Amino acid sequence: MSVFERSETDEFARGARALVIYPELPGRASVGPEARLAEAEGLALAIGLNVVQKKHFRVRSPRAVTLLGGGQVEEIAQIGRDLEIDLLIVDASLTAIQQRNLEERTGLKTIDRTGLILEIFGERAATAEGRLQVELAHLDYQAGRLVRSWTHLERQRGGFGFLGGPGETQIEADRRMIRDRMARLRRELEEVKRTRSLHRARRKRAPWPVIALVGYTNAGKSTLFNSLTRATVLAEDMLFATLDPTMREISLPGVEKAILSDTVGFVSDLPTQLVAAFRATLEEVISADIIVHVRDISHSETDAQRDDVLQILRDLGVLDGDDAANQPRMLEVWNKIDLLDAEKREDLSALARRHDDVLMISAQTGEGVDAFKAHLSALIAKGNLVRSVRLKVSDGAALAWLHARGTINSQIVDEDLVTVEASLSRQLWGQFDKQFAQIEA
Structure with a gap:
């Protein structure tokens, strides 16, 4: 078989019986084993595997040969025989030798976390x-x-x-x-990257801010994207439902136009091969004016997921503690509040009110989305330039242009003149000056 055609799981049809194990290694437990097993199960379900059993193993001293201890390997082999397992999924990174030895000693086809995520990406x-x-x-x-x-x-x-x-x-x-x-x-x-750079350069010349949605996989980014843009991006309760970046125009209060980008969901221990390969795609995040970090606030490990997302953004160079002035503005959105009980919701609401850059929404029900859009408009307006212009009452086209594209702070009518104080981006003021050159500033 060609080296370029072989897939890690191509010997198994959708519905193959899988055993998922999570080897908890010393000093590497950022989330609890139950949450990690649940996520691994979600990854397996994302490519149609049938997870028959999940099991957590504490590994005190990782073995170079099999990662797990001899007794643990034998226990896995016995489970495989008893439950007629087809595939062993190890929620950790395995070396080639460890993978081969586990297959030989358990009698089970074996795939590690990296291989599993690559399979999902290949399918999606x-x-x-x-x-x-x-x-x-x-x-x-x-x-x-x-x-x-x-x-x-x-x-x-x-x-x-x-x-x-x-x-x-x-x-x-x-x-x-x-x-x-x-x-x-x-x-x-590299050719794709150059093309993307040209597109970004054209967008930078245009007066439209770019807003990028980022977040842990299954946080609800695509549902929010669809709500804001009336698009039909795949939005399912499934890990990595979105892979390819999608960009759409959106309307915000007081903003003529903005570009919204939906990106691939992040995940803990994202394979280094994928971080490198998807760097071109994630450059849309690097070049964004505003980054919206969408969090599933109902998830039991939401804080650990937040830390994973921020770490990947640091790895990509998006966040730099030494250069805060030149970083994109960042807004945190706590999504899925419709899944919270009343007490938890009240506690989180009190916490969110203490932060200017945190909003609570439900992308599914629409609750809080209008407030989120208004907040985005306010963030965009922070970089605007405030100017006063005097118009003739007969200059209705110029006055309508300002109302449609900017924020009007004041408008004073004095006989046949109108003095307008407006807030617009520098690019829009440039357009105004060019289009209405006769207007007195």
Whole structure:
């Protein structure tokens, strides 16, 4: 089988019986084991696997050979036999050797957290760019697993020039093919990146602010995006429902136009291959004027999820503690308040009122969304320039233009003149001056 066609789970149809385990390693427990197992189950369900059982193992001393202890490995093997398990999902990163040894000792096809997330991304990527990014990440992941994945690769084959010299092993040839393919993918993604940069440059010249939604996967970003834009982006109670970035125009009070971007959801321990591969996509976040961090405030691990999102933003260079002045403005939105009980909701409301950059909403019911839009308008207006202009009463077109695109602070009529104090972005004032050059400022 071609090295570029093989998938980690292609031997199993949707509905395959899976055992999910979470090995809790020393010093790495940012969230509780129950929450981590629930998330791993959600990842498995996202590609149609049937999770038969979940189990938490505390690993005091990770083994280089199998990660888990010998007794734990035997327990997994027994569960696999008793429950007729097809697939073992290990919610941790495995080396190629650990993966191979677990398969041999448990008799179960094994996939780790990175491989599972890559499978989901491979299934969900809808655009050409998304597919390029996923393939690059998948090849990077598989490059170190050729020994485990392709048992036929150790045989020798004669070379014909274009496939390598005489005596080159199949594994060496496939590794070279992977390197060549990855180099081509990177060149194609660089072209995509240049195109995106041109689009961003055009948007910067236009007077429209860019607002990026970020957050943990399944926090409700796409539901909020659809509510604000009347779009139909896939919004399901499912991890990684959105992969490819989506941008739409939105209307905000006192703002002529703004661009809203929906991005891939973050997740704890996001594979390094995906962080690198999706950097071009996430540059939409880096270049945004305002970042809206959407949180599922009803989730039991919402604080840990917030920390994971902020850490990824730091890894991407979006947040820099040493350069706060040049960072995008950030707003935190506590979503899914409709799922809170009355007491919890009151406690959180009191907490949110103590912060200027925190709002509570339900994207599902629409509660708080209008207040959120007004807050976005106020944030955008903070960078506006306030000017007074004098118009003739007959200059109705100019007065209507100002009312449609800016915030009118005051309007005084004196006989046949109108003095207007308005707040607009510098770009919009430039448009006004060009379009209504005859107006006295």
